[in-house]
Amino acid sequence: MSQLDAQLAAFADPAANSTLRGILRGLEKESLRVTPEGKLAQTEHPKALGSAMTHPHITTDYSEALLEFITQPHERIADALSELDQVQRYTYAQLNDELLWPGSMPCVLAGDNAIPVARYGTSNSGRMKTVYRLGLGHRYGRAMQTIAGVHYNFSMPDSFWQALSEIEGNTRTLQAFKTDKYFALIRNFRRYFWLLLYLFGAAPAVCRSFVRGRDHKLQALGQDENTLHLPYATSLRMGDLGYQSAAQQSLVVCYNNIDNYLQTLCGAITQSHPDYQSIGLRDEGGEYRQLNTSLLQIENEFYSSIRPKRTAKSGETALQALRLGGVEYVEVRCVDLNPYQPLGVSSEQLHYLDAFLLFCLLTDSPETDAAEYQDMQENQKRVVDAGRNPALTLRNRGDERLMRDWADSLQSEIGACARLLDTACGGEHYQQSHRAQGRKLAGETATPAEQMLKQMQAENKTYYALIMELAREHQRHYAERPLEDDDYQRFAAQARESLSRQQEIEAADAISFEAHLAAYYAQYRDCESCGCEPQSAISVQSGC
Template sequence: MSQFDAHLAAFAAPAANGTLRGILRGIEKESLRVTPEGRLAQTDHPAGLGSALAHPHITTDYSEALLEFITEPSASIEAVLGQLDDIHRYTYGQLESEHLWPGSMPCVLAGDDSIPVARYGSSNSGAMKTIYRLGLGHRYGRAMQTIAGVHYNFSLPDEFWHELARLEGTEQNLQSFKTDKYFALIRNFRRYFWLLLYLFGAAPAVCRSFVRGRKHALEPLGQDENTLHAPYATSLRMGDLGYQSDAQQSLIVCYNNLDNYLQTLCGAITRPHPAYEAIGLKDAEGHYQQLNTSLLQIENEFYSTIRPKRTAKSGETALQALRLRGVEYVEVRCVDLNPFEPLGVCSEQLHYLDAFLLFCLLQDSPLTGDTEYLGLQENQKRVVYSGRDPALKLMVNGGEVSAREWASQVQQGVLSCARLLDTACGGSAYEQAHAEAQRKLAGEASTPADRVLQVLRDKQQTYYAFAMELAQAHSAHFAGRPLEAEREAHFKALAEQSIRQQTEVEAADQLSFDAHLAAYYAQYRDCANCGCEPQAAISAQSGC
């Protein structure tokens, strides 16, 4: 019996199976605010939404116009989507004539100068957030930072981990065991996430304005010179037009264990990078242009498809939180906004993600070597541009395999995990989500990317007109469902409280910004305390 089969058998038993009901998940969803004409909004963060620095559910990402909605973790998919729906209903009530853009790829852009960087007030922590974003603009351009997506946070309860530890006979303490297993999940996720790009990718086309002045391999869609696409594309957001950079190609981040992960990222944050030294830390007037001149300003700058996470304390870096307390959950970052869904995501997707992540955890997960690491990067590129090509081949074990054949193998494991989850939670939602994925793979149902291109061709629409039509429809959907008075009052109180909290944070600052920044970066030197010598990349002999 394989390790995976042993895990399946163990968690089919009633007591162990019941631990799966304690899975927690949460959503972070980004959307651009746009004008009634579909241009990027130039207005400030709406006052009725409170402080972007302190609000627990409504903030901004890169741009002042890029909203980010954050749900609380929940053991219920329905509850998570319900809260996300409430956040949307409240937000739409504060937007006046503006809309939320439904696609991951942005609306019509008029160049970097038209993209306002998010502002978070005068506190040291708020200034850091804004300067970090200024640095991203200098390093990669602002257009790339207007791309939106859905992040899915996933964790398993301690009861599950106790059962798995007992099954594997480990002598580790529980947190160390959890951390190692979350990294095993991450390694497998990185092997198989290309399947998610195929199933959920919804960005096969872009406005020409997005690639103005940039090299690209896209072609016009029919006679439409304003819409560019790749015929078999899935998620251009996840390719070289999106969250990728030439500078980061030199960075091999090791996911074999926590120490190696800390080592590679700490090195990238603490060692200067010539191209960013050329930008300069400050301008001629002494204003910060970026937080540092290293390959990464902070760990979040590394554009990964999945991250190990631990809730950080105030002023604590994400890596310091991981170093001190281990992995708490994983954050999946490769899901496009589904433009056909008012919330940008649906229940079926979340059920499939749960089963997929459980498969990645229970499946045997060997350590990753450099050859495999580079092969995984190549697979991502192939699926981004050619994922819907029935003849696509992907790299595995030094050779190539049909993507459809590999998908079938992965699907068998996901189905087994879907059945475990249905047994635990009751009903058949997980197996139904798997069946819908199977229909997409068989060509019996359309993927979101299929649907986008089909609509563009059938209606002879530009990408702009297509997305604008859906933006208006989503606005009408939420306008017709205003929040109940009690829920409206709740969100209004949260907004007011967040403004007070920002004022308190600003009043409490005692250090100069320079001193605050120095104290923050001192935490990265703690990497040495875990036995790591910071470095910018792992060598080919490292086994990463």
């Protein structure tokens, strides 16, 4: 009996099965603000939306025009989607004539100077957030700061971990057990998330303006010189057009255990890198260009398809929070916006993600070595560029395996997890979602990427025209569904409170920005605080 079969049998027991009802999931959804003509908005973050620095549900990501909506964790998928819907209904009411761009790849761009960097006020923490984004612009170009996606935060309840701990005869603390198991989930996710790119990838094309001045292998879409694509692409956002750099290609982040993970990222944050030394820390006027000259300014600069996370205290680094408390949840970061969905994501998709993540958690997850690490990188690249090619093969322990055959094999095991979740939660939402993805793999229904390309070709539309049309549809959708007055007033009060909170933070600063940065980075450099000897990030380790 495989480990997955044994775990499935154990969690078929009613008492153990009931723990699956306590899964928590939250959403973070990004969308660009654009003008009625589909150009990137140059306006400041709308004051009616509150402070991007302190609002609990509405903030900005890299660009001032890139809104980010955040939900609380929920036990029911329907509740998470309902909260996201309410946040967007309030937001649309404040946008005047602006729209939200529903595609992951951006609208027509006029160059870096026309991409405003997000601003967070005059406090030390606010300045740090802005300087970090300025640094990203210098390192990668500001066009990267206009890519949008959906992040899915997922955690299992302590009752589940207690049940699994007893099943496996664990003798360590529950938190240590949880942390190791979350890292096992992450390793399997990285092995298999190419399947999610195939099923849900929705970025097969871009506007030519996005790659202006850059080398690329994209092709014009028919006679349309303004739209570039790859015929079998799934999610160009997750390939070398996204947050990738030649410098980061040498960074091998190890997920075999939390100590290795902390060591690798600490090394990347504390050790200066020649490419970024040449940019300089400050400009001629003394203004910061970037937070540091290391390979990473902070850990978030390392773009990963999934991250181990723990809620950090004010002023605490994400790595410090992990070191002190262990993993609390995982953040899935490979989900494109589905432009056909006003929310950018659907209930069906989230149900499948739950089943996929449970499969990654329950199935055997051996440690990754350097060869498999390279295979995973190669598989991601292949599925991004040509995932819908029926003849595509992927690397599997040094061998080539037909992607469709491998996907069918995984589908069978994910289906067993879907049945387990339906038993716990009632109904057949998980199995229905699983069957829907099976129809995509069988070629019976189109993936989002395929749907987009077929529509552009059939209707002779550019990428810009298709996404702009959908943006207007979503605008009408929300105009017809205004918030109830009580809900509207609740969001308006949150906006006012967030502005007041930002003012309080700014007034409370008692040290210089330089001292603030020094205290922040001391958490990485002081080994007593950091808990690890920073390890060179510029090496491929034998066990990663």
